[in-house]
Amino acid sequence: MNAFAILFFWLSLANASQALGNPANPCQVEIDSSFPAEIKNALLQTLSFIESIQGTQSSPLHQQIFEGPVNGATYCKFIQDRIRGFRYVNFSGDSSLYAENHLGYMLIGDLFLNDTIVDRASSILHEARHSEGWPHANCPIPFLDDAGKPIVGTLSGDSLAGTRSCDTEALSAYGLEVIWARNIEKYCTNCGADVKALAALNEKVLIFRIIDADAKASILQDQ
């Protein structure tokens, strides 16, 4: 996003939060006091965005995963039912890891700041899904997109061939992200064009992570 788009999005988000949510404690989940202010603010903005989402419809697979329509209340409940809160961890080593579940807490690292708000929201839902299991599968070697180019990690830029960054089931953590993105694009009634464009991009990029043909087909047919 360019600076203008960020400002515009931030303003629409601020308005949505005022009208709908609780800006001080969106989704009412515990946020550990160890967070640096900048990351805590990014997390609060992300949870406010999640809480502000409005809609009344969803696809069948979205219903199976989230048990509700495209709506902030659906997603806040999904998070609240799966994690006790958020903790800050200064990850060293794995540069691409910035959120994972640990003893019911979701761990957030510095790289959280490098993502767009739509990616942050999508990742929180992905990680919450892991509290039920849904382990990843190894990506194939080579791991190429439709144009024959190597598929790389969004943050790291490294090739994902042979890494545990793929899924074989439609309702898995990456499947959830694609299904959520499609539903935001189609059924969110108060998401701006910038949010829908980021969702559409995620949908396109993350569908490659579903490496089972039947699982992929069921996601592509989910309307």
Ligand SMILES: [Zn+2]
């Ligand atoms: Zn995962």
